[in-house]
Amino acid sequence: MSALWWSIWGMGAGLFAAAEFAMPDLVHNVPQLSMPHLRMWHVNGVAIGWLSMGYVGAMFHMVPTLCKTKLWSERLGNFTMWAWNLVMVGAFCTLLNGNTEGREYAELGAVLDVFVVIALVSIAFNIYMTIINRKVKKLYVSLWYFLGSLFWFPLVYIIGQRTFVALPGLNDAIVGWFYGHNILGMWFTTVGVGMMYFLLPRLTQAPLYSHGLSMLGFWGIALFYAPTGTHHILQSPVPEWLKAIAIISSIFLLVPVLTVLTNFFMTMKGKWGMVVTDLPLRFAATSCMFYLITCVQGPFQATRWVNWYLHFTQWVVGHAHLALLGTFSFILTSAFYYSIPRLTGREWYSQGLIRGHYWLKFLGFLLMMVSLTTAGLIQSAGWAFGVPVDQWSLQIRPYWFLRELSGIMILLGQLIFAYNAYKTLYSPQVAAATTPPPMPKPIEVKV
Amino acid sequence: MYGYRVGAIAILTTFMIIIFSTVLMPMVLFNPEPTKTRNDYTVEKIANAHRGRQVYVREGCFYCHTQFNRLQDRGYGPLVRAGDYVFETPHQLGTARTGPDLTNEGGRMSSEWQKAHLINPRAVKPGSIMPSFSYLSDRDMNDLVAYIQTLGNKRKSTHFVEAPDEYRNTTGAGQALLNRKTVDTNATASANAGRGIYTQNCAVCHGLEGWGNGPNAITLEKKPANFSRPFYKQYPDEFWFYRISEGVAGTRMPRFGEVLTEEQRWYLVAYLKTLPQSKEITIDNLNQLNKVEQIKLPVLTNQQYEPHTGDE
Numbered sequence: 001m002s003a004l005w006w007s008i009w010g011m012g013a014g015l016f017a018a019a020e021f022a023m024p025d026l027v028h029n030v031p032q033l034s035m036p037h038l039r040m041w042h043v044n045g046v047a048i049g050w051l052s053m054g055y056v057g058a059m060f061h062m063v064p065t066l067c068k069t070k071l072w073s074e075r076l077g078n079f080t081m082w083a084w085n086l087v088m089v090g091a092f093c094t095l096l097n098g099n100t101e102g103r104e105y106a107e108l109g110a111v112l113d114v115f116v117v118i119a120l121v122s123i124a125f126n127i128y129m130t131i132i133n134r135k136v137k138k139l140y141v142s143l144w145y146f147l148g149s150l151f152w153f154p155l156v157y158i159i160g161q162r163t164f165v166a167l168p169g170l171n172d173a174i175v176g177w178f179y180g181h182n183i184l185g186m187w188f189t190t191v192g193v194g195m196m197y198f199l200l201p202r203l204t205q206a207p208l209y210s211h212g213l214s215m216l217g218f219w220g221i222a223l224f225y226a227p228t229g230t231h232h233i234l235q236s237p238v239p240e241w242l243k244a245i246a247i248i249s250s251i252f253l254l255v256p257v258l259t260v261l262t263n264f265f266m267t268m269k270g271k272w273g274m275v276v277t278d279l280p281l282r283f284a285a286t287s288c289m290f291y292l293i294t295c296v297q298g299p300f301q302a303t304r305w306v307n308w309y310l311h312f313t314q315w316v317v318g319h320a321h322l323a324l325l326g327t328f329s330f331i332l333t334s335a336f337y338y339s340i341p342r343l344t345g346r347e348w349y350s351q352g353l354i355r356g357h358y359w360l361k362f363l364g365f366l367l368m369m370v371s372l373t374t375a376g377l378i379q380s381a382g383w384a385f386g387v388p389v390d391q392w393s394l395q396i397r398p399y400w401f402l403r404e405l406s407g408i409m410i411l412l413g414q415l416i417f418a419y420n421a422y423k424t425l426y427s428p429q430v431a432a433a434t435t436p437p438p439m440p441k442p443i444e445v446k447v
Numbered sequence: 448m449y450g451y452r453v454g455a456i457a458i459l460t461t462f463m464i465i466i467f468s469t470v471l472m473p474m475v476l477f478n479p480e481p482t483k484t485r486n487d488y489t490v491e492k493i494a495n496a497h498r499g500r501q502v503y504v505r506e507g508c509f510y511c512h513t514q515f516n517r518l519q520d521r522g523y524g525p526l527v528r529a530g531d532y533v534f535e536t537p538h539q540l541g542t543a544r545t546g547p548d549l550t551n552e553g554g555r556m557s558s559e560w561q562k563a564h565l566i567n568p569r570a571v572k573p574g575s576i577m578p579s580f581s582y583l584s585d586r587d588m589n590d591l592v593a594y595i596q597t598l599g600n601k602r603k604s605t606h607f608v609e610a611p612d613e614y615r616n617t618t619g620a621g622q623a624l625l626n627r628k629t630v631d632t633n634a635t636a637s638a639n640a641g642r643g644i645y646t647q648n649c650a651v652c653h654g655l656e657g658w659g660n661g662p663n664a665i666t667l668e669k670k671p672a673n674f675s676r677p678f679y680k681q682y683p684d685e686f687w688f689y690r691i692s693e694g695v696a697g698t699r700m701p702r703f704g705e706v707l708t709e710e711q712r713w714y715l716v717a718y719l720k721t722l723p724q725s726k727e728i729t730i731d732n733l734n735q736l737n738k739v740e741q742i743k744l745p746v747l748t749n750q751q752y753e754p755h756t757g758d759e
Contacts, residue, residue: 037507039510040510100504100505100507101504101537103537103538104509104510144454147455148458151458151459151462152462155462155466159466159470167474168478168532168533168534168535168536169532169533169534169535169536169538169540170477170479170529170532170535170538171473171474171477172535172537172538173532173538174470174473174477175470175474176537176538178469178470222458222461222462223465226462226465226466226469227468227469229469230469233540235515235517235518236515236527237479237515237527237528237529237531237532238477238529239473239476239477242469242473242477245468245469246469308517308519312542312543312544313543313544314543314545316542316543379544382696382697383519383520384519385696386520386522386696387695387696387697388522388697389544389546390572390574390575391696391697391698392697393545393546393574393575393576394574400576
């Protein structure tokens with residue numbers, strides 16, 4: 001058991017560090033060689049390498065815990081881990097050389113796509129079998145989310161790659177954004193929210209506020225998330241009815257988001273003081289806050305009139321970072337900090353480093369958000385008033401540098417995290433560890 | 448156990464319905480006919496634009512350059528239609544504009560300019576943040592330029608600058624403005640009336656002849672427009688009026704709507720319309736700038752200090 005965990009977490013940690021290396025280069029944006037290649041690698045490295053891999057690792061921990069059983073097949077788990085790492089190595093080599101399919105979020109070439117699908121299907125199979133063999137009768141809401149995501153994501157991924165079909169341009173774009181938004185909606189969001197449902201009650205040692213609300217949230221996301229993709233191309237000549245569906249469901253997304261967050265905040269009620277001392281909880285609570293901001297921002301900028309003004313600008317880039325970095329990266333980090341001691345029976349090497357990680361990442365992210373949003377507003381004004389590009393691009397230069405600074409802070413935070421994880425996992429056994437401390441008893445969650 | 452099965456079936460059905468409505472239905476219902484303005488890389492071998500497109504994809508140009516223009520993008524050429532994209536696979540619509548939109552880029556600049564710009568963007572466009580693509584092979588570079596030159600070059604249009612809606616008869620405000628207009632902007636008399644207003648307000652930057660050679664021109668980073676360019680022939684009256692009234696953001700062109708009455712601005716439009724010529728008159732010499740003549744100020748009595756002439 002532990003070998004699997006170690007390798008997954010270890011590789012995950014090693015890989016995200018590598019993945020995050022792409023970031024300062026992205027945020028560099030002072031002219032430099034082949035920035036677009038780095039951008040492809042940044043998106044894929046962070047989305048597929050860091051977030052997805054971390055998610056799968058977290059699921060491999062949370063699902064057996066919630067089902068009170070073992071993972072169905074550890075061998076299969078190990079296999080998926082290696083397959084995934086192979087994909088990442090392949091992605092690194094191909095994307096930096098410009099071997100891309102030229103579709104945002106779906107840049108990986110055909111061979112790598114096949115590997116990803118194989119890995120995803122085997123992960124899904126593994127988790128489904130685990131859940132079928134569960135020892136508890138009722139499914140906790142996190143399991144619903146994981147089940148849903150693992151069903152949706154392979155499908156969405158297969159549809160989204162379009163490797164073996166050549167669709168006419170605009171249809172290609174429609175399918176592309178179906179995928180591009182649902183990799184967020186049906187994978188990052190649903191797994192991330194499932195993790196929040198797992199972590200918050202456990203960390204606060206309080207029962208979840210309402211199981212009914214959580215179910216409402218789950219079905220709301222299942223219903224309204226999938227068709228929103230077209231809001232990325234609202235102003236292009238795609239059919240109006242499709243745009244209308246996308247906008248309406250984007251706005252309806254407020255329903256599941258607000259139910260989910262009500263649930264979280266009511267669970268946290270009276271426990272907010274705990275974020276001072278409980279570091280994983282601090283990450284999780286920050287993540288919830290950012291989730292609130294992202295999801296209020298999202299429907300608002302999907303409406304026609306706001307989109308008219310804000311589209312094409314760095315505002316949108318800020319929004320994407322708010323979702324992936326602010327929300328889902330934070331909740332994943334929280335999951336790491338929560339699980340590693342429970343999996344390995346070792347305490348974290350240094351609490352101070354965790355604090356350092358938190359503040360670097362948090363402040364770095366705030367700085368990034370502010371600079372991107374401001375730059376976006378300047379650009380929006382530029383487009384709306386017909387200012388030539390070479391004029392407004394001078395005005396947003398300071399914000400590029402601010403963003404670079406924030407990127408350095410975030411990367412530094414991640415490096416501290418990686419160092420901490422390495423020291424925790426591979427430091428010579430301390431005396432206490434030879435007789436492993438009793439695993440903290442999982443808190444019974446009333447559902 | 449039942450709840451679990453019902454749930455699974457429900458997830459399956461909702462998801463399939465959604466896939467059907469947003470993925471399959473558009474494929475069936477939405478089949479735009481190719482328009483005349485599309486580029487078909489498979490049939491017409493436009494130089495090596497087909498290969499150039501692959502270079503465009505490979506280098507990830509679409510992360511910063513979009514390929515669809517919108518109603519509000521003034522000065523970015525005629526609007527695209529659905530049929531223009533039939534052969535654009537993989538689509539290069541793009542999501543963010545860190546650089547300008549390239550929908551109608553073809554023919555806007557010469558191929559030599561495009562190539563120089565790819566090799567060192569800042570040599571031809573100071574302040575640009577575009578990365579240099581000097582590492583491309585000569586063949587890649589030429590093909591890429593060929594591709595850029597096909598972008599939208601079939602979307603020919605007699606005028607593709609439109610004033611904002613509030614200056615056109617599409618809105619109430621625009622209609623009211625046009626109803627108040629009493630000046631015949633096509634009459635020579637109006638142009639003559641406008642010339643005086645021009646000399647007072649505009650010539651200091653744009654020059655007496657409108658060649659962009661006013662005495663102030665030398666100090667401005669963004670040079671004043673040279674009205675002899677044939678490009679300006681396509682400006683509709685409303686657009687001239689809009690530019691005069693609201694100025695050009697990002698440049699030193701002020702908002703003359705604050706200074707001149709509507710009537711004066713329409714006279715000015717009448718004059719400006721006469722300036723574009725069949726060939727641009729280029730100013731490439733300091734001697735071609737308009738000189739400031741000595742202004743004779745009234746002599747003060749009991750003057751204590753002589754103006755410093757710098758001759759001592």
